[in-house]
Amino acid sequence: MSEKSGSWISRMSPRGFELLCVVMLGFGHLCIMTGCDSQAFILESVIHSIHERDPGRINSHAGYYGQATCYLAFVITCLVSPSILYATSAKTTLFIASVCFTSFPLGFLYTNQYYYFFSAALNGVGFALYYTGNGGYLTSHSTRNTIESNVSISWAIGSSCMIVGAGIIALITYLTAGQAPATMDILNSTLNSTVSAQHFERRFSDMEIYLLFSVFALISFIGNVTFLLMPSSDIDNCIESSQKTVAFRDGIHLMYRAFRSPKMFILIPMFMLTGVHTSFWVSIYPTTLTFNSHLAKMIYLPAIYSLGVGLGETIMGMLISFCSKRIPNFGMRPTMFIGCFLTIMYCGLIVISTPASSPMAPTSEKPLLFQPTRLLVFVIALIGGMSDCCLCSVRSVICAINMPNRRDQAFSVSKFYQSIGTCVVFFISPFLNIYYYTIGIPILCVIASFCFFFETRRIKRMEKTMTNMELDQAEQRKKSSKYETLDEEF
Incomplete structure (x- = not known):
């Protein structure tokens, strides 16, 4: 640690400083993603509500298309984000990304x-910069x-953002849906009906939208401040120093080499799985609940739903952290197996309780077996x-250790393929029923698992070889030191 980081920080233990950096990184993630993830749960339904009141203002499927635009910009920016990281720093990259995130909810104060x-495109740029900066910051502080x-x-x-988002959505729904009479009397003149008199699909009033996205923008601004205040000095023995000496042009060349690497090719199904799964749980399934x-x-x-997802992310994150300290390489194969098993279970519960056409448009169609209840929605969200x-934890770990000389590029390549999967799914979502997702995702899980297990076997052999080489070198140094001592005695 550098003394310029501050006297109280310099007095911290190395592990204490690591945890401070990681916690601040996670808190910044929480702030900027509170709006990003929570608004994604309801975005298609919000846009549909705005379109019904004013068809000329915005397209009825702009929720899906906007997210597709976001991930398209994400794909393009991933190609240059490592070079931007080299030109600035992980901390600066994270701050720029957080500003991009803040721009999105501000647009809903008056929808245009x-x-x-x-x-939405700027949000995609923020995604690419954030995950590159996040990977760079983690490797220089771990x-x-x-x-x-x-x-x-x-x-x-960071995933606690869904819990925070759940509280925000619940409170504003309570204030704007007639459950608080005193408040309702004040706001009644400005509200549209949140639920139509005929009890069609769930609809969002103008006031509800305004309040929701104002709060999301405010919390995102707190994330901007958090990234500005984070320590920037590296820890001792970090995986990779933040002091980059690579020129922008050389960074582009390294990115090209990372794309060509067989190590990345074999992990493409895993990256695609993460992207398709993300689009499904973030937006498509929550949309079926409101449609x-x-x-x-x-x-x-x-x-x-937001509360269940947030609790699931947080509980599993703590569990992986706990087990990783006690079981070698728990964050690799065991975590991947658990993730795929839970994903298949998640899809199974959804397919039996969700109307087939509900991802595409409002419907009164009945599901395969039974309608979802509040408890079932919570359980599905938790899983x-x-x-x-x-899946996200495994991706971050494999990218940190799979390409030791091109870690930043490995993170960007993974997000490139992930965002392609997400982008394609959002573009075609208005035309796909629920069975495409609940059958396709489990098949992709099986393919991704085989590819991932093959690559982790190669990494294990590589690390074993490196360990043996280090032991041999240590033994050689020990023998050399012994001979030097004998020479001095004679």
């Missing part, structure tokens, strides 16, 4: 189709022995959050 798609634990701690704190006319009176379902935490 042009600004909406522009800010050792090989602590990376699995640090990734899980940071992810668990299902039989659930129109359950106005707190988005909050319940979905746990599975996402496993």
